[in-house]
């Protein structure tokens with residue numbers, strides 16, 4: 558049985574992937590702004606499709622972490 562663990566409750570708003578990259582979650586829709594693997598700012602069209610325009614990386618939602626203001 559494949560265990561691709563997608564959390565039931567997804568973080569919303571701006572998120573990172575274990576502290577890298579930058580994306581915006583709206584509902585189940587992911588917009589990848591900055592790639593967590595190659596750190597390039599993403600092409601808008603690729604961003605809306607949730608993958609990196611540069612290295613084709615598709616970030617895992619299991620790595621998604623909300624950006625909590627005030628935590629440094």
Ligand SMILES: [Zn+2]
Pocket residue numbers: 592593594595596597609610611612613614
């Ligand atoms: Zn990339």
